[in-house]
Amino acid sequence: MTETSLDGSPYIFGHDYRSSIRLNYQHMLIKKLCDEQLLSPNVHQSIASRSSIRIADIATGTALWLTELSDVFPAHAELHGFDISSNQYPPQEWLPKNVFLHEHDAFKPFAPEYLGSFDVVNLRFFITLLNKENIQPLLSNLITLLKPGGFLQWLDFDPRSAGAIAIDPNLPMPRTQSVVTMIRKAQPDVNLWILHDAEPFEAAGLDTTAYKSIHLRNYLRPVWNHCHIMGMKELARRLSRDTTGGSDKLSPLLQQIKELEAEFAQGASIDAQWFMMIGRMPGAPR
Template sequence: MSADYGLGRGYSASIRLNLQHFLWKQQLGYNLHPRIPTGSPGLKIADVATGTGAWLFDVALSLPNAQVDGFDISFGQLPSLNGLPQNVSCKILDAFGEIPVEFRGHYDIVHSRMLSLAIKSGNPTPLFKNLLSMLRPGGWIQYGDCDHPTMYLQRKEAEKPSAIAWELYSKGYAMMMEQYPQQWTAHLDKYLLAAGASDVQMWRYPIETPFAHKAFTDNQLAAFHEMSYHITPTAGVDPEGFRDLLGEVSRIYPKGADIYYCPAVCIGMKPLVAEAEPQLEEVRPCREGTMSGLTESDNWDVIDGDDETLETE
């Protein structure tokens, strides 16, 4: 996972992740979806790919009687492990490798978020199967990500996005999609079902307030900056030139447009009895369009996913 991760692990990346946590919490209104029961004694929660631990520590404070374990391939973005709350522990784990036996069937809740830039195959099913393996029967998984196929550039004050804003957005999006296909993020529920979960539900949370638009846009621009250092130059994108473009955009973006995307959350339960793997029918994206053909319209600009059959192996 570390070799293929498309983002950074330095202090600026940690700032971005911490901002992202609080933006998501404000947007969703929760850390754990209300459908997931949290009242049982001896509750055990895993946060996989915990990053800075922002979600981990927030949940540990709100559920002081639960044991909350954070997992990541590196402790590099976590605070000092000395003096952790009594109900928190942190462990090294590659979520894409074999899950050690001591963590299988151990947890009541497994949470993970925003791993789309760690999945080059465009297929999250192996990851979801690993996360489900950590649950006891009847336990719950919650996974959140951006619904990338519905990402678009939205005007402000009925003005057309500036050419430089459009150039940044189209190049950044192409750079991301070329190496980390994101169509699957529109179908979290289908992939979670394919991994073996039951009682699966998915929600989208459209960003509606000006403050949230600006904050999410800033967060996305920070991610684009990190990507320029960690993703192989592709799709006609020169990393140094792209960073110069980011500098220009930081001056004019507040007057031009916001990058809009829709946070999405999917939950599911590990069946009490093993069920047959579901056969998935072909699904269609949220809007018509093409992933690679970046197009510009008079009103707003949409980049979307090709129709495709889900991969589940």
């Protein structure tokens, strides 16, 4: 099953075990960048003492973020994951007893039993599906899940930050540059809907509580490079599966991936920043 946005643009990656490896690897990278914290400290502090806690993870993927969160909160906390495909979910028997996973498209209305019932809605790694036409419908749909006083936490890569860098400024890195160009072109209208004052949340009716830029640390660049290589290989697999004459189109791409690996091995990388945007539903928490 391929996730699509409201304008029909497809999710460019897959849902197989190799995709799961990339997602889990990327999770570990982001967790390091966030000082091992799954929730913003202010959000965590605000909800930790509540007698009932309900948290939703949107596009949960392998559910690793959600299952790790089960170690942070008491057993009475309900942790729900939603994804358009259940192909990457662990077996139910391996999940903590307070983790519940559902198959659901985040762009479509949620079932009545979930509406207005969550203290936190978490969204990560979703930006490749977004544009200025569909971001507000998505946010409007997600905030239907929130209790009064509930939080929407969104962490993602900022494509505007992409740039090719290298240890040696004289290193030729045409493949690294080409990936940067691809990243920047993927959301050409991003400046119209992501601003540092978190305007998208305010337009959706949330009170903005934080917008934080998260910078890539040099010791994590090899991990980030690996994420790019794995992502490119996913694209190659999709090309070979989804097109006729795939092998003819695939060979140049595989060669480009080899060249990208060689540049990375010589000290090239893609400079990057992430952002964490937090909004709060008006009203007193209940």
